[in-house]
Structures are given as structure tokens and as C-alpha cells.
Amino acid sequence: MTEALAAALAAEEAAIYAYGLIGVRLTARAEVTAARAAELEHRERRDWLINQIAALKSSSGPLPAGYTLPFPVTDRDSALDLAIKIEDGVAQSWRPVLGVTENDDRTTALAALTDAAVRAVRWRRLNAVAPLTMAFPGRAG
Template sequence: MNTPTPGASSAHAAALTAEYAAIWAYGPIGVRLTGPTQEAARDAEATHRRRRDDLVLHLTDAGDSLPADQAGYALPFPVTDEASALRLAVDVEERTAGFWQAAVAATSGAERERALAALVDCAVRATRWRRTAGITPLTTPFPGRTA
């Protein structure tokens, strides 16, 4: 059994908030995409929903309070076409990766492994979205790092 490290609960709560926002953002993203890219957006949303559900269970089992989901989230720019939807998908995955990077730093053992898996998944998905959108470079040196 792992003893939670200081800050693990707040890092998980912050990651949960990021997952809420990611799920919400994939709505405006998905409506601007078609075919295989729309299916990729559905898959991404489903992954974020699973992660959200896992975090809710984890925080609840630990006796921690859950951050509230919002009715809506502000998008960083208007999503009006396929190109802006793809840019938003990259942005969503990069932002969510940042919260998971913080969770990696604040956790240990199995919790760290779970956070690292989420960070890697977000980084890989961001790379796929960049490739689809024709954005270069395709990867970032340190996924999740904002500076």
C-alpha cells in the first residue's frame, strides 16, 4: 500500500479539474471534425471520461473532497473550423499533460505510475493531433511543462 505524498490529493484534484475541462472541450472540437479525425476526438473524450471516473473513485476512496465540474469552460480561442478544432485538441492535451506532470511530481509508487501513464497518453495524443493539423514541431521536449 502506498502512503500518499504531501500534495498528492491536491495534484489529483487539479488533474480532475483538467479532465473535466478536456471532456467539455472535445464537444466543440468534435462538431468541427469529420471521418477519422472525429472518431479520434470521440476516442480522446472517452479516455478523458475514464480518467475522470478513475480520479473520482480514487479521491472518494481516499476521503478527499471532489472539485466541482463547471457547466462550461472558456475556450482559449474560437473554434470555427477544422483547423481551429485541431489546434484546440493540441492545446487541450498539452494543458492536461501539465496537470498530470504536476501529479507525477507529487506522487509515488502506483499513484506516480498512473499519473505518468496519463502524462504520456496526453503527450502522444497531442503529437497525433499536431501531425493531423500539420503543426511543427510534432513533439515537445518536455510534455506538460509550460515554460
């Protein structure tokens, strides 16, 4: 269980880092607001995961010293592409949590997966990426 939670935590930490970069490349007020809201949601999910891991009397391991971006983020389009990639990755990290949780905790994990998938759709729409949806959000490949 801890392994799945730790992987989700790592993805949420990466998302928080990424949105710091994404935000500075966006200029439209609605996009900046959406990026800030997304970052806040990722912080809330991170805190929930930290509490869950602490309750298991376990450790998530050290955070990486830095992150390597999958591509340079130099403008709005690349910032939106990164947002899509980040949210898809976060969704993937939460899916294994579903199988190791039950009841309210599973519902929380599903909400995290779903929220990431919905944000990815919004970013795809803003960057004119089609199709907007995928059949199995959170499934790798």
C-alpha cells in the same frame, strides 16, 4: 496530494467538454474516431481521479458552470488547435501528480501524461504544426 489530483480532474473535465465541441467540427472519419477515442480516454482518467480523491476522503470542489474557450472554434483547423491545447494542458495537469504518487498510481499518472502528449503529437501532425514534439511534455511554459 488532493490538490494535484483535483487539478488533474479539472483538466480532464475540461477536456471532455472540449472534445464535445471539437468533434462537431471534424468531418474526416479518422479524425472523428480519434476525437471520440480521446474523449473516452479522458472519461476513464476522470473516473480514476474521482476514485482516488474519494479514497482520500476528500472533495475535488465544485465543477465550473462553464468554460471559456481560448479562441473561437469555428472550423477544422481551430478544432485541431483546441485539441492540441487541451492535450498539452492535460499533460501539464498530470505532471505534478507524479511527485505525490508512488508505484502503480505513479505509473497510471505517467500513462495519463504520456497518452495526452502522444495525442497532442497526432493532432499537431493532422494540423501541420511543427515541431511535432516538445522536450518536456507536461512542463509549463
